[in-house]
Amino acid sequence: MNTYKLVVAGPRGKMGREAVALCLRESQFELVAVIDTQHDGALLKDLDGYIEGDIPVYTNMERCFSELHVDVLIDLTTPAVAKTHMEIALAHGVRPVVGTTGFTEDDIHSLRAQAEQKGIGAVIAPNFAIGAILMMKFAQMAAQYMTDVEIIEQHHDAKLDAPSGTALKTAQLISEVRAPKTQGHSDEEETLAHCRGGDFEGMRIHSVRLPGRVAHQEVLFGGEGQTLSIRHDSLNRASFMPGVKLAVEQVMTLKTLVYGLEHLLD
Structure with missing residues (x-):
């Protein structure tokens, strides 16, 4: 069974907390870091609401991807930052799985071109349920x-x-x-x-x-x-996690950006 090294952006958000829990309980997922707007250099267990996890917290995504080997970024943050996060991830050869909405057609076209140039997959899903x-x-x-x-x-x-x-x-x-x-x-x-x-x-x-x-x-x-x-x-927000798991597994096989989880279902 393949093991995927993951980073979650927004670990203190409601969706981010669910994604962290998913990564910690799935045996084929290894959470190697989280991206937060605060607490640079802390550990996950130091954040409010967490009692476990010797996992580093980064505020600088580029530094995170430069220092660690990362397969997939799970981003469930906000429209204002998700596009930038995707661009940083793709530039570092990291496959983004994004659940934030608000992308324009031009955004999707540009991000798809970046993914195809790198020859790696990306997923944007308006809904992971x-x-x-x-x-x-x-x-x-x-x-x-x-x-x-x-x-x-x-x-x-x-x-x-x-x-x-x-x-x-x-x-x-x-x-x-x-x-x-x-x-x-x-x-x-x-x-x-x-x-x-x-x-x-x-x-x-x-x-x-x-x-x-x-x-x-x-x-x-x-x-x-x-x-x-x-x-x-x-x-509840746990309802979205089976779809996130599916997207993480499938994005490793893609070489383009897929918009919509329906394209990953048989």
Whole structure:
């Protein structure tokens, strides 16, 4: 069994803590360092919430990759820094697995070119929950037959982007099998701005941000005399870790950037 040397960026975040726990419990994963904005030179066990781990903390990612042999960077931080982290990782021959959303098409094109130039893999996943990937696939299948569709996504109130990357990815997948279409009444008028949600080729996307939520999405289809609802709920952040594990294992076999976990499922 191959052993992969991993670095986790953002170990004090909620997702970062789950990723660290994943690395520590999986026998084929070896956590060699973490990247944090503070505590340079400390050990993982010195950080709040940790009681084990003689694993070094770096604030400088370039120095980390220069001093250590690293196979994969797991980055579950923020859109503001994830692109820079990916560029640093690729420049050092480290394969990034990133769960942060907010990348533009130009960002993805540029990062894919960098990965291919190095001949190594990279993964960006708007959602690491395998159930959410299945929801998107089922929604794309349904959209071939039911073309009136709206998406409602709900997340915790600390989420920075709206709509979510999962909602946008769902809409993009649906658009591959559905022609743009104006939905609702032709004389429809919003008496309160934006109450009909965002418009993606006629599909409406609605974003909810509330404390107590984690990650939830429902895709609603309407047809003559019938409706169809496809829903996925992540009840805790551990739900994303099987997908992270899959991405780490698969990224070692890739020589390009893959956007979306669905491309790694059989």
